[in-house]
Amino acid sequence: MSQHDPQNVLDLFVIGGGINGCAIARDAVGRGLSIELAEMNDLASATSSASTKLFHGGLRYLEYWEVRLVREALIERELLLKAMPHISWPMRFVLPYHKDMRFEGDTPTSKLLSVVMPWMKGRRPAWLIRLGLFMYDHLGGRKILPATTSVNLSSGPEGAPLNDRFRKAYEYSDCWVEDSRLVALSARDAQARGATVNVRTKVIAVTQVDGIWHVTLADQETGTERVVLARMLINAAGPWVESIIQNTVRVNSAEGVRLVRGSHIVTRKLYEHDKCYLFQGEDGRVIFTIPYETDFTLIGTTDAAHDDPEIKPSCTPEEERYLLDFASNYLKQPISRDDIVWSYSGVRPLYDDGASSASAATRDYVLTLNEGAGAPVLNVFGGKITTHRKLAESAMEKIEPFFAHLGAPWTAGVPLPGGDFPVDGVAALTERLMAQYAFLTAPWAKRLVKAYGTEAFDVLGDANEVADLGQDFGATLTEREVMWLVDHEFARSAEDIVWRRSKLGLRLSADEIAALDDWLANR
Numbered sequence: 001m002s003q004h005d006p007q008n009v010l011d012l013f014v015i016g017g018g019i020n021g022c023a024i025a026r027d028a029v030g031r032g033l034s035i036e037l038a039e040m041n042d043l044a045s046a047t048s049s050a051s052t053k054l055f056h057g058g059l060r061y062l063e064y065w066e067v068r069l070v071r072e073a074l075i076e077r078e079l080l081l082k083a084m085p086h087i088s089w090p091m092r093f094v095l096p097y098h099k100d101m102r103f104e105g106d107t108p109t110s111k112l113l114s115v116v117m118p119w120m121k122g123r124r125p126a127w128l129i130r131l132g133l134f135m136y137d138h139l140g141g142r143k144i145l146p147a148t149t150s151v152n153l154s155s156g157p158e159g160a161p162l163n164d165r166f167r168k169a170y171e172y173s174d175c176w177v178e179d180s181r182l183v184a185l186s187a188r189d190a191q192a193r194g195a196t197v198n199v200r201t202k203v204i205a206v207t208q209v210d211g212i213w214h215v216t217l218a219d220q221e222t223g224t225e226r227v228v229l230a231r232m233l234i235n236a237a238g239p240w241v242e243s244i245i246q247n248t249v250r251v252n253s254a255e256g257v258r259l260v261r262g263s264h265i266v267t268r269k270l271y272e273h274d275k276c277y278l279f280q281g282e283d284g285r286v287i288f289t290i291p292y293e294t295d296f297t298l299i300g301t302t303d304a305a306h307d308d309p310e311i312k313p314s315c316t317p318e319e320e321r322y323l324l325d326f327a328s329n330y331l332k333q334p335i336s337r338d339d340i341v342w343s344y345s346g347v348r349p350l351y352d353d354g355a356s357s358a359s360a361a362t363r364d365y366v367l368t369l370n371e372g373a374g375a376p377v378l379n380v381f382g383g384k385i386t387t388h389r390k391l392a393e394s395a396m397e398k399i400e401p402f403f404a405h406l407g408a409p410w411t412a413g414v415p416l417p418g419g420d421f422p423v424d425g426v427a428a429l430t431e432r433l434m435a436q437y438a439f440l441t442a443p444w445a446k447r448l449v450k451a452y453g454t455e456a457f458d459v460l461g462d463a464n465e466v467a468d469l470g471q472d473f474g475a476t477l478t479e480r481e482v483m484w485l486v487d488h489e490f491a492r493s494a495e496d497i498v499w500r501r502s503k504l505g506l507r508l509s510a511d512e513i514a515a516l517d518d519w520l521a522n523r
């Protein structure tokens with residue numbers, strides 16, 4: 001018999017505060033399990049703040065015949081949109097067509113076409129794009145998002161920023177999501193339902209005693225250590241998933257992670273309309289240009305092998321050049337390094353399925369259960385921001401045999417904090433906020449609604465005038481908002497606040513960001 005007092009043993013211990021760890025913690029606590037989660041840095045400080053920020057089916061994965069993944073993701077888009085209409089919204093994507101566009105060499109579709117239509121020599125025919133978009137429109141039970149249309153680039157605003165050789169395009173729908181806010185709100189919801197969420201807390205060792213995990217945690221700010229007991233471990237460490245298996249849990253397993261770096265650059269706004277472009281390159285890859293934070297354009301992404309999770313990913317000069325050249329090939333006004341105002345980079349923690357190229361490695365998630373160490377561990381590989389909720393549900397199916405009292409699925413359609421308003425309700429909510437807080441400017445009110453939804457009222461509280469919001473840190477960031485983020489959203493540093501809970505870092509100077517850090521340290 002175990003000598004552990006069952007009162008002190010948690011059901012689950014989750015390693016990693018990215019989207020997957022937080023989604024699993026939220027789902028599991030809502031099903032009645034006791035849970036603690038540790039994130040060694042800030043929530044979403046690794047891959048989950050470095051995505052292209054799309055809830056999307058992934059049009060290009062159809063060429064890999066990943067129909068299950070695309071269908072699941074397409075169905076999720078609208079479900080998620082309804083649960084978080086503040087941090088997610090519909091977007092239209094313009095896909096200019098040109099006859100020289102090529103496939104990636106090793107997709108099953110390109111291989112098939114090279115046999116049945118050898119004269120195409122790797123070019124992607126227009127009918128194939130239309131077929132892909134038809135499937136994209138119909139696979140996922142689309143109700144809110146508009147269907148695909150054709151666009152004449154010779155007239156209309158969509159053609160204006162593009163090189164004249166592009167005359168024809170298709171336009172389809174996907175959704176935007178504020179990735180790092182999604183993580184913070186998922187963690188908050190998990191906490192509100194009873195989970196314990198620790199940031200700046202690293203799992204430094206785990207040992208198994210009588211079928212129970214002893215998890216040693218090190219506080220990264222104070223250096224203090226403590227031990228927590230749990231029946232099961234969830235290894236949602238993203239790029240570190242393999243390192244946790246090999247070096248921390250130390251089970252004998254051949255499971256590997258394939259680290260694929262993706263970088264983005266941000267420029268000043270390149271065009272006036274609010275649609276995105278999906279550009280196809282002559283190397284078969286695609287990149288997006290996306291209207292970003294009102295005054296900017298986001299361009300990405302790349303696919304590059306990344307050797308070591310301990311090496312912090314950054315956009316290399318070669319990746320910058322690649323993205324600049326790729327976009328300039330389409331734009332009337334080419335762009336250069338001088339146009340870049342910011343860049344970021346993240347590492348996809350993909351399951352190593354032996355695929356030959358980085359872009360061919362499966363984007364699908366893989367959950368593996370390991371019992372070889374005497375107590376169970378569930379390892380999370382890959383996945384998309386878009387499929388985080390489904391991934392959490394699949395994780396619950398995997399762990400069900402260990403927890404007789406596990407509740408039923410519940411997360412579909414349940415709003416995240418602040419998301420309890422209609423999908424098309426941002427304008428009405430912004431008006432209500434401005435009516436109650438007359439001192440707000442329209443862009444300020446809109447920013448607050450798109451960050452906090454209905455909770456924007458709680459953030460501002462009893463303020464009657466700007467002065468009631470305390471210190472002004474610049475770019476409409478005030479002491480009251482900062483304290484909301486510290487008290488409710490696990491923020492500790494200026495970086496957490498200006499690059500992950502918001503993107504105000506694009507508008508604040510280095511001195512202003514340093515002043516915020518000083519203020520937080522001396523508070």
Ligand SMILES: Cc1cc2nc3c(=O)[nH]c(=O)nc-3n(C[C@H](O)[C@H](O)[C@H](O)COP(=O)(O)OP(=O)(O)OC[C@H]3O[C@@H](n4cnc5c(N)ncnc54)[C@H](O)[C@@H]3O)c2cc1C
Pocket residue numbers: 015016017018019020021038039040041042043044045046047048049050051052053054055056201202203204236237238239240260261262263301346347348349380382383384385386387
């Ligand atoms: C360039 C790029 C673009 C992408 N674009 C999209 C997109 O548009 N749409 C989409 O759906 N998906 C996209 N993705 C995929 C998506 O971002 C990832 O699948 C997802 O963020 C992975 O989340 P995660 O929780 O598994 O990993 P992470 O977010 O990396 O989280 C793992 C966490 O574990 C923590 N950790 C590690 N070791 C320890 C330890 N010992 N103790 C405590 N904590 C630890 C880390 O600090 C980290 O925060 C993109 C990915 C990339 C890289």
